[in-house]
C-alpha cells in the first residue's frame with residue numbers, strides 16, 4: 001500500500017512508519033516538527049527511516065492545506081490510505097493554548113479529510129485519545145460512552161475530530177476509524193509524558209512533582225501493542241470496499257496508580273525518588289481504563305506487555321540513550337535487570 005502518515009516524526013508516528021516500511025508499504029510522512037519538543041529529538045526518531053527507499057518525508061503544516069497537497073503530490077501516485085496522527089498532544093499545555101489546539105487538532109484534521117476527498121482517498125485512520133472520556137464516563141471506558149463532557153481543551157479537540165470524522169463518513173461515505181489510544185510508552189516516548197519525565201528526574205537525583213495524593217491511575221500501553229492495533233485497523237479499513245465509521249479503544253486494559261508507577265521507575269533505576277506533592281491539576285483525569293473487548297473481537301487486538309516489564313524496558317532504553325549524560329554529571333548508570341515491585 002501507499003500510505004500518507006501525518007505526525008511521522010513523532011513518537012508513535014515514527015514507530016508506525018518503521019513497522020509499515022518493514023513489511024513493504026510505501027510511506028510518505030508529513031510533519032512540521034512542531035516546537036512542542038525539540039526538532040533534534042524528532043530527527044533522531046527518523047534516523048532509521050531516512051535510510052529506507054520506501055520512506056519519504058514532506059515537511060509541512062496541517063493548518064496549511066497547500067502543504068497537504070504537496071504531500072499527496074510527493075506520493076507520486078494514488079495514496080491508498082491516510083493515517084492521521086499529527087496533533088498537539090499534551091493535556092496540560094492545552095489549558096493555556098486552546099485556540100492553537102483547536103487550529104491544529106480540529107481545523108488541521110478537517111483539512112486532512114478535505115484533502116483526502118479531493119484526492120479520492122476514501123480510507124482514513126485517525127488518532128483519537130482516552131481523554132475523550134470525561135466527567136460522566138463509566139470506568140472501564142467503552143466506546144459506546146457518550147463522551148459529552150471533556151475535561152480539557154485537548155480532550156475536546158480530539159472528540160471534535162471524531163465528530164468531524166463521523167460527519168465526513170456520513171456525507172461522503174469515507175471509511176474512517178478513530179483509535180482512542182491510552183497513555184502510550186516505550187522507546188522515544190514524548191519527553192513531556194510522566195514516565196519519561198520521572199525517569200529523567202529520578203535518574204538525575206532531581207525532585208519530581210506529583211499531583212493529587214498518588215491514587216490517580218492510568219491505563220498504560222506499550223508502544224508495540226499500540227502499533228499492532230493501528231496496523232490491524234489499517235488492514236481492516238484497507239480490505240473493505242465500502243466505507244465504515246468505527247471507534248476502538250487501544251489500551252493495556254490494566255491500571256497502575258501514580259504511586260505505583262513511581263515505585264516501579266525508582267526500583268528500575270535503583271534510586272529513591274524525591275517527591276514534592278502538589279494539588280490536583282485542572283484538566284487531569286482521575287482514572288483511565290480501557291475496555292478493549294471490541295478491538296479484541298474485531299481487530300484481534302491483545303496487548304501483551306505488562307507495565308512492570310514495560311517500565312524495565314523503558315528504563316533500559318533511557319539509560320542506553322542518556323548513560324553518557326549521567327556519567328558526565330558524575331552519576332552512576334543503573335545496571336539492569338532488576339525485580340519490579342508488584343503494580344499497585
Ligand code: NAD
Pocket residue numbers: 006007008009010011012013030031032033034035036042060061062063084085086087088089104108127128129130180181182183184185190
Ligand atoms: P508526538 O508529539 O510525538 O507526535 C505528533 C507529531 O505531530 C509531532 O512530530 C509534531 O511535530 C506533529 N505535528 C504537530 N502539529 C503539526 C502540524 N500543525 N502539522 C504537521 N505536523 C504536526 O505525539 P505522539 O505521542 O506520537 O502522539 C501521536 C498521536 O496520538 C497524536 O494525535 C496524539 O494526540 C495521539 N495520542 C497519543 C497518546 C500518547 O500517549 N502518546 C495518547 C492518546 C492519543
